[in-house]
Amino acid sequence: MGLKGLYIETRIRADLDELWARTQEPSQHQRWDLRFTEIDYLPRGEGEPQRIRYATRVLPFLTVAGTGVSAGERERSDGTRTSALRFASPHPLSLLAEGSGYWRYVPDGDGVRFLTGYDYRPRWGAIGALADRLVFRPLMGWATAWSFDRLRLWLERGITPERALLNWLAELTVRALVIAFACTGLGLDSALRLLGPFAASAAYLCPLLLAVAICLALFKAPLAHTPAARRCLRAPATRVRAPRLLHTLENPR
Structure with a gap:
């Protein structure tokens, strides 16, 4: 078929x-x-x-x-x-x-x-x-x-199936919010100037940490009570x- x-x-x-x-x-x-x-x-x-x-x-x-x-x-x-x-x-x-x-x-x-x-x-x-x-x-x-x-x-x-669906929607929402926040943070270069002498270090670490957050949100295994x-x-x-x-x-x- x-x-x-x-x-x-x-x-x-x-x-x-x-x-x-x-x-x-x-x-x-x-x-x-x-x-x-x-x-x-x-x-x-x-x-x-x-x-x-x-x-x-x-x-x-x-x-x-x-x-x-x-x-x-x-x-x-x-x-x-x-x-x-x-x-x-x-x-x-x-x-x-x-x-x-x-x-x-x-x-x-x-x-x-x-x-x-x-x-x-x-x-x-x-x-x-x-x-x-x-x-x-x-x-x-x-x-x-x-x-x-x-x-x-x-x-x-x-x-129950109804509870499992709510668990899945809740976890999906959290992952989406993490990705949205991380993507927004990648564009806040102007805010780093407020850190004064630490701006250079933050400019290096922040993108790395935000990229890690995005990877975790995308690829981390679902929670045990969430269907996958x-x-x-x-x-x-x-x-x-x-x-x-x-x-x-x-x-x-």
Whole structure:
């Protein structure tokens, strides 16, 4: 479908059943996943795959909706679990026309390796393909990884998704203020004259200290209670294949 399928993996020290519930229950899923504003299960018949409706608020005045069909394997002989999804959006302003993906839950000692692989077909022809390559696909990868770490904080530390978002916004604000202050300080040469005989030393040290402050604001690792996409793996360690379950699902269009 796309140029390159997205892969995200994290390790969560949590009970497998609890992780399954937080990711499979729509009311729980939409709390931590930045990609969705609303997720609803639609009525289904006995033995049929689960159909869903999802919506994402792109802007305060614009919500893009779509539908999907999903299925899960909760009991597998190797102890792992899998869920798969095919989705599509008829909304003309949705860059994602259709796609598919899966989640895998792999028990690992005192935790679970939680990973996803998914891909999609963008619309809008060549313009959409270019926008996807340069902006949207990297953004989707970041949003997925950030959301996975947000889920990890919820399960491991009890930090709710709402609190985690506030933590992230607060830290982002502090970093932005440090950068703004440092950049402003780099241009205050006239103020150094007020230091008299120490002006020469200050003229040498101040830019160095301000540059260090900017580097720390840009590159210092996020605080432990703040979700961060960088904590997740963005490429598999070995070759991975989509589960066979995914191929049994019909396109929801």
